Amino acid sequence: MKRVQSTCNFCAIDCNLDFCVEDGRIVRTIPTKGYPVNDGFSCIKGLSLSKQQTTVKPDALPRIRQADGTMKEVSWDEGFQYVADKIKELQARYGTESVAGISTGQLTLEEFAIFGHVMRNYLQTNVDGNTRLCMATAAVGHKQTFGYDAPGYTLKDLELSDTIIFIGANPVVAHPIVWGRVRANKVPGHKIIVIDPRKSETAMNADYWYGLKPRTDLVLMYTIANMLIEKDWIDHKFIEEHTNKFDEFAAFVKDFTLDRGAETTGLSGEQITELVNLIHNGKAVSFWWTMGVNQGYEAVRTAQSIINLALMTGNIGKPGTGGNSITGQCNAMGSRLFSNTTCLFAGGDFADEKERARIAELTGIDIDHVAKKPTIP
Ligand code: SF4
Incomplete structure (x- = not known):
């Protein structure tokens, strides 16, 4: 029996599996031991890949x-x-823009790069990807907050965080490997917190569940921000050195009082205060969101408000911290990275002349062949 190590293409975790092949058919899949992502563990979907025996034989010509x-x-x-x-x-x-391209989250990184280059640069036309529906919130949230679309975390952060806050995320079911990392967390006294209208499987396994009303996440985040500022539980040095316009932000959230937060979210004042205390008392607080936010109400602002909590408390850029979006499809980030959804090409911004020159130099192509504007929003 031949064993072939490869990647599970079902979700964004990209576990590695050993595919046991006999007579040209996969007879069994075994999670790859020692692989840094899943280290001998996988979810039922990966284990069931042997049941998926569709053989695609493209025509030779x-x-x-x-x-x-x-x-x-x-x-x-x-x-x-x-x-x-x-x-x-x-x-x-x-006209140039009469042609457009569309891709999925399932291509390899190299295919995304070529697709983005040919369509956006060479043909100067527009492209889009499935991430428009799936992850556009996170893409825009990161881009507007950091100037660059790339969630800055690794799965290891789940093992190092002492306060893990899931917002609109249900990793017990949707990202079991992520949940496996939470279970591997050995930080003494670490807390698992879930903010979700549903008492999800993750909420049932958490230390704290805040079952707010649907569509009220943003108000909750602004209320928390305001309370942290009022209590002076913010990281002044980090804010001074790494953020801008914080005073404007503080003035904006001032109206989001505890009473207003409680009335809007349906949580009690005590619950919201407890949550603020948990964030303040954490030494390495991490915020994790996924589709409950990405495909929710006022989604981009909610994503940004989550990142803002990480920024204002200095819970970013350190092990076990971050304002972290969890992706769904196996290579949605590839789509986002190579221009299909976010107008970026390897981090560059087509609307910025200097960035275009940088990209031309990096890729060794004529600047006239670097797209001159972002793809259709
Ligand atoms: S967690 Fe995702 S990548 Fe890993 S086995 Fe399950 S579906 Fe595949």
Whole structure:
């Protein structure tokens, strides 16, 4: 029996599995021991990959539909040339942006890079990805907060945090490997906190559950921010050195009083105060959100308000901390990184002339072939 180590393509955790292959079929999958992400553990979906025995055999040659409706097999050279000619013809007739591309979260990083480069740079057209629906909130939240779309954490942070706060996230079911890391946390007295209208499986396994009303996360975050400021439980040095416009932010959240927070969220004043105390008492507080926020009400602002709590308390850039979005699909970050959704190309911003020059130099391509504007928002 042959054993082939490869990546599970079901979700963003990207576990490695040993695929046991016999007579050309996968007979068993075994979580790869020693692999840093999942180290000998996986969820039921990965273990069930052996049941997924669809064999996709692409045609050896491309086929082009003819005028009479029949399909004609052509060489790859002819196939590529046909597609290229058609795209150029459409652009010449209807304008550069008459052609657009769309991708999924399932491509490899290299495929995303080539796709982004050809569509955005070479053809100067627009692209989008499935992350528009799935992760656009996190992408925009990170971009607007940090200037760069990349959640700055590793799974190890879940083992090092003494106060783990899940917001709109249910890792017990949706990201079992993430939950495995929480269970591996050996920090004495660490707390697991869940903010979620539903008493989810994660809430049932947490130390604290705050079952707020739907659509009120943002008000809760602003209330917490205001209370932390009023109690002076903020990291002045970090704020001074690493943030800007904090005074404007403080003035903005001033109206989010405890009474207003309690009335809006349905939580009691005692519950919100308890949550603020937990954040203040934590030495390494980490905030984790996923689709409950990303696909929720006033989602981008909520994501930013979560990151702001991490920033104002200095819980960022240190082990076990961060304002961290958990992704869903196996390579949604690849889509986000290479321009498909966020207008970025390896971190650059097409709207910025200097960034375009930097990208041209880095990639060794003519600056005229670096996209001149972001993709359609
Ligand atoms: S956690 Fe995700 S990557 Fe890991 S086995 Fe399950 S579905 Fe696959």
